[in-house]
Amino acid sequence: MADVPSEKARRQHGAARLAIFCGLMVVLIAALVSLGVWQVERLSWKEDLIARVDQRVHQVPVPAPARAEWGQVTRGADEYRHVTAEGILQNDKETLIYASTTLGAGYWVIAPLKLADGTSILINRGFVPTDRRDPATRSKGQIATPVKITGLLRITEPKGTLIRSNDPADDRWYSRDVAAIADRRHVADVAPYFVDADATPNPGGLPVGGLTQIAFPNNHLVYAMTWFALAIMAAGLLVFVVHGEMRARRA
Missing domain, CATH: 2.40.50 (OB fold (Dihydrolipoamide Acetyltransferase, E2P))
Incomplete structure (x- = not known):
């Protein structure tokens, strides 16, 4: 009879550890998915930036902003x-x-x-x-x-x-x-x-002009796929652990 309380306590302790593990894994999966979504949003922003810059570079030249316009010059709207x-x-x-x-x-x-x-x-x-x-x-x-x-x-x-x-x-x-x-x-x-x-x-x-390098690294799709893959792996690990624990309890 003395073993019964001990076994009950062991099971309660195991259930508590499983609950903590599940909670942490859910938080991790949510964070990984959020990072993936953020990279997808960055991908859209980068593609739009590249398109806008390409359009500016090939437009007919216009007069450089005069003093009255200096305060309105921004990187996003004017560079290139x-x-x-x-x-x-x-x-x-x-x-x-x-x-x-x-x-x-x-x-x-x-x-x-x-x-x-x-x-x-x-x-x-x-x-x-x-x-x-x-x-x-x-x-x-x-x-x-x-x-x-x-x-x-x-x-x-x-x-x-x-x-x-x-x-x-x-x-x-x-x-x-x-x-x-x-x-x-x-x-x-x-x-x-x-x-x-x-x-x-x-x-x-000399000097030699026209050497401006216009290159924007665009690895956001790779990063997004990496974060989503990690999220899937974490979810798979969570399912594996929970399933194993349920089998052990039934046994």
């Missing part, structure tokens, strides 16, 4: 818009940004473009290899006459990259941080964006 701007390049305020491109390692050449209304836009004129970083080695490309720049509107890249931070004090740059560059070069009334110049050849062949 095909734009034009006319003015005079301030070559004496050139900034070099470290770059790794399809042409090798070197620098982006960033120069302010002074517009007729007194405002400026930073222009990424293109790429130069390391041995041509000195403007004296590409003097033909230092255009002094008014120019019309056509290219893609880009949003500022503050502070640096994930790997390296900009060092304005030492004039070392790894991203196109509009505000910091303008401050370092004493450029007033500068637009909050910059423009990647297109492939129109510069005198002397």
Whole structure:
């Protein structure tokens, strides 16, 4: 008779552990399904973004946003818009940004473009290899006459990259941080964006424009399938454990 309470307590303890396990597994399955649904939503957002950017890139160029429109420029609505701007390049305020491109390692050449209304836009004129970083080695490309720049509107890249931070004090740059560059070069009334110049050849062949890489990683479908697969596996494990426990009790 002494074994009966012990057996009852053992069964109650087992039932409690099973209930806790089932509760945790239900929470886990719900979380995995939620992550899968979120990735499906991200997939839809990414496909829409790619379609919108592709449309902007191939549209007829429009004038770059003027001062009155600066506050309305956003990444979602304006990045990679095909734009034009006319003015005079301030070559004496050139900034070099470290770059790794399809042409090798070197620098982006960033120069302010002074517009007729007194405002400026930073222009990424293109790429130069390391041995041509000195403007004296590409003097033909230092255009002094008014120019019309056509290219893609880009949003500022503050502070640096994930790997390296900009060092304005030492004039070392790894991203196109509009505000910091303008401050370092004493450029007033500068637009909050910059423009990647297109492939129109510069005198002397440098800088080389038109190297903007437009690529958006789109692995959301793979991620969604992974989360849903894990949810199915977790559900299968839950069914297996519960079924095994029920068989053991019947036995």
